[in-house]
Amino acid sequence: MLTGINKIGDLEWEVPIGYVPEMRVPGRFFLSRELAETLEEGAVRQLANVATLPGIVKHSLAMPDIHWGYGFPIGGVAAFDMTEGVISPGGVGFDINCGVRLITTPLTEADLAGKKREVIERLFAAVPTGVGGKSNLRVSNKDLTAVMVDGARWAVERGLGIEADLVRCEGEGAMPGADPGAVSAKARQRGLPQLGTLGAGNHFLEIQVAREIVDPEAAKTFGIAEGQVCFMVHCGSRGLGHQVATDHLRTLESAAAKYGVRLPDRQLACAPVDSPEGRAYYGGMVSAANYAWANRQVIMHEARKVFAEVFGIEYDEMRLIYDVAHNVAKFERHDVDGVLTEVCVHRKGATRAFGPGVPGIPREYAAVGQPVIIPGSMGTSSYLLHGTKAAMEKTWGSTCHGAGRVLSRSKAKKEVKGRELREQLAGAGILVRAHSDSVLAEEAPDVYKPSGEVVRVVHEAGLSKIVARLDPLGVIKG
Amino acid sequence: MSFEELEHTADVLMRVRGADLTELFAEAGRAMFHVMYGPCEDRGIERRIEIEAENLESLLIDYLSELLFVTEVENTVFCTFDVDLRGTRLSAHLRGELFDPARHSAGALIKGISYFGLEIVKEEEGYVVEIIFDI
Numbered sequence: 001m002l003t004g005i006n007k008i009g010d011l012e013w014e015v016p017i018g019y020v021p022e023m024r025v026p027g028r029f030f031l032s033r034e035l036a037e038t039l040e041e042g043a044v045r046q047l048a049n050v051a052t053l054p055g056i057v058k059h060s061l062a063m064p065d066i067h068w069g070y071g072f073p074i075g076g077v078a079a080f081d082m083t084e085g086v087i088s089p090g091g092v093g094f095d096i097n098c099g100v101r102l103i104t105t106p107l108t109e110a111d112l113a114g115k116k117r118e119v120i121e122r123l124f125a126a127v128p129t130g131v132g133g134k135s136n137l138r139v140s141n142k143d144l145t146a147v148m149v150d151g152a153r154w155a156v157e158r159g160l161g162i163e164a165d166l167v168r169c170e171g172e173g174a175m176p177g178a179d180p181g182a183v184s185a186k187a188r189q190r191g192l193p194q195l196g197t198l199g200a201g202n203h204f205l206e207i208q209v210a211r212e213i214v215d216p217e218a219a220k221t222f223g224i225a226e227g228q229v230c231f232m233v234h235c236g237s238r239g240l241g242h243q244v245a246t247d248h249l250r251t252l253e254s255a256a257a258k259y260g261v262r263l264p265d266r267q268l269a270c271a272p273v274d275s276p277e278g279r280a281y282y283g284g285m286v287s288a289a290n291y292a293w294a295n296r297q298v299i300m301h302e303a304r305k306v307f308a309e310v311f312g313i314e315y316d317e318m319r320l321i322y323d324v325a326h327n328v329a330k331f332e333r334h335d336v337d338g339v340l341t342e343v344c345v346h347r348k349g350a351t352r353a354f355g356p357g358v359p360g361i362p363r364e365y366a367a368v369g370q371p372v373i374i375p376g377s378m379g380t381s382s383y384l385l386h387g388t389k390a391a392m393e394k395t396w397g398s399t400c401h402g403a404g405r406v407l408s409r410s411k412a413k414k415e416v417k418g419r420e421l422r423e424q425l426a427g428a429g430i431l432v433r434a435h436s437d438s439v440l441a442e443e444a445p446d447v448y449k450p451s452g453e454v455v456r457v458v459h460e461a462g463l464s465k466i467v468a469r470l471d472p473l474g475v476i477k478g
Numbered sequence: 479m480s481f482e483e484l485e486h487t488a489d490v491l492m493r494v495r496g497a498d499l500t501e502l503f504a505e506a507g508r509a510m511f512h513v514m515y516g517p518c519e520d521r522g523i524e525r526r527i528e529i530e531a532e533n534l535e536s537l538l539i540d541y542l543s544e545l546l547f548v549t550e551v552e553n554t555v556f557c558t559f560d561v562d563l564r565g566t567r568l569s570a571h572l573r574g575e576l577f578d579p580a581r582h583s584a585g586a587l588i589k590g591i592s593y594f595g596l597e598i599v600k601e602e603e604g605y606v607v608e609i610i611f612d613i
Binding site for chain 2: 040070410
C-alpha cells in the first residue's frame with residue numbers, strides 16, 4: 001500500500017490534506033486490500049490535485065475502480081459549490097456521457113440455441129461500429145440541434161423507440177440547459193454522420209443472460225428474472241463529444257488563469273460554474289450528453305428490430321430497465337451539513353446511484369433506488385445494482401462504473417493474441433464479432449480489474465447493492 | 479527520429495523524439511496515426527493545415543486535435559507530415575490515403591489529446607515530448 005494514506009474503515013481510505021500542496025479538503029476513496037495492490041500513486045496524486053480546486057465541497061472522492069487518468073482520476077467524483085466552485089472538463093473526460101443501458105427480452109438462453117451466430121452477425125450489420133463507422137440515419141443540422149436539446153426524446157418522436165423508454169433513462173434521457181451555440185461547427189460536423197454508431201475501444205453491444213439474482217425483491221421491481229436474456233449498450237457521444245471537450249478545454253485553460261485558479265495539472269483547466277466560460281462548457285457538455293442519450297436510444301432501436309425479426313418477438317416486449325451516464329457533470333441537490341444545497345457534481349468514470357425516494361428516479365423504482373448498471377469487460381460479468389442512502393451520504397449518490405484497467409494496451413498486445421482469445425471465448429459460449437482481432441487483444445478480460453471485485457467493494461461499502469449478475473453470451477465490438 | 483509506446487494502463491502514452499522542433503511535430507503526427515490505424519501508405523491524398531497558438535505545447539495539442547478532426551470527417555489516413563514551424567505558427571503538408579476498413583482497423587480510436595504531463599523538453603540531441611492519447 002502507498003504511504004501517506006490512512007485507512008479509516010474496512011474499505012475506506014483517506015488522503016489527508018497536505019498529500020499535495022494546497023489541498024482544500026481531504027481525499028477519500030473506497031478499495032479492498034486486493035484492489036489496493038494495483039493502486040497507482042499517480043491516481044492518488046490526481047485525486048489529491050482535485051482537492052486543490054476552488055469551491056470543492058467535503059471531499060475529493062474516488063470509487064474502487066480508481067485508476068490513473070488525466071485531470072481527475074478515473075473513478076473520480078467531486079462536488080463544487082455553485083458560486084465559489086468550478087466546473088472542469090477534466091472531471092468529465094473526452095467521452096461526454098459515456099454510459100450504459102440494459103434491456104430485457106422475453107427470451108431464455110435455450111431460445112438462442114442455433115441462432116446466436118445469426119443474431120450476432122445481424123446486430124453487427126445493423127449497428128455501425130469501429131473507427132470510420134457511419135450512421136444509417138440522415139441527420140440535418142437542424143435535426144442535430146434538436147438532438148442536442150431533446151436527447152433520447154428526439155429519437156422516440158421519430159419512431160425510434162417508445163414513450164416508456166424515456167422515463168427509464170437517467171434524467172429521462174436529456175439534461176436541461178443545453179446550449180447548442182456552445183457546440184462548434186467542427187463538433188457538429190463530427191456528430192452529423194455518427195448518430196446511432198457504437199464507436200470503438202471498450203464500447204460494445206452485448207447479449208447477456210441474467211445468471212444470478214441476488215436481490216429478488218429489487219429484481220422484481222426492475223423487471224428482471226433469472227435466466228432471462230438481456231442486451232446491453234455501452235457507448236457515448238462519439239466525435240461530437242470529443243470535440244466539445246477539446247474545444248472547451250482550450251478556452252477553459254486561459255479562463256483558469258483569468259479567474260486566478262492555480263492548476264496543479266493543465267488538464268484540470270476550469271472556470272467558475274457561474275462564469276461565461278463555465279456556463280459555455282456546461283451548455284456544450286449538456287448538448288453532447290443529450291446526443292449520447294439519443295445515440296444509445298437509436299442503437300437500442302436497431303437491436304430491438306434485429307431481435308424481433310430473428311426470434312419473432314414483439315418490439316415492446318423488450319423493456320429498457322435503465323440508462324445511466326458515467327462521464328458527466330450535473331447540477332444536483334444534496335445534503336450539505338444538514339442543508340439541501342445545489343452543487344455541481346462531476347462524475348468521471350463513476351455512476352449516479354441515487355437511493356430510495358430521491359427525486360429524479362422513475363416512480364416505479366422509487367422504493368428500491370435507481371438501477372445502476374456496471375458493464376463488464378469483454379467476456380466477464382456485468383452487474384445490475386441499485387442506489388442507496390449510504391451513497392447519498394458518502395459519495396453524492398455515486399458508485400463505480402466498471403472494471404478499471406490493470407494492464408496497458410501495449411502489454412495486452414504482447415500477452416494476448418486476439419484470434420486465440422476469440423476462439424477461447426467461443427469455447428466458453430461467448431461469440432465475439434469485431435472489425436479486427438487486435439481490437440480484441442486490447443480489450444481482453446485480463447487487462448481489467450475483476451469487475452466482480454470492484455462490485456463487491458461498492459456492495460460491501462453500501463454505495464450500491466447488487467441485484468443481479470449478467471453473463472455475456474455474445475458481443476459486438478468496434 | 480522516432481516514437482515509442484510507453485506503459486500506461488488506461489490510455490496510450492507515446493514518447494516522441496525529433497532532432498529539431500519541426501521533426502518533433504512531424505513525428506508526433508506519425509505516432510498518433512500509428513496508434514489509430516497501424517500501417518499507412520502515400521496513395522496521393524494530400525491536405526494542408528495551418529495552426530497558431532500561444533506556446534509550443536498548446537500548438538502541439540491544437541495540431542494533433544486538428545489532425546483528429548480531419549481524419550474523422552474526411553476519412554483520411556496520413557503517413558507523411560511536412561511541417562513548417564515559425565515560432566508558434568505551424569503549417570503542415572500531409573500525405574496519405576483514404577481510410578480503408580480492411581487495412582486500417584487494427585488501431586485504437588483516439589478521443590482526445592491530454593494536457594497531463596505534456597512538456598516539450600530540449601535535450602542534447604534534440605527534443606522529446608511524452609503525449610497521453612485518450613482512447
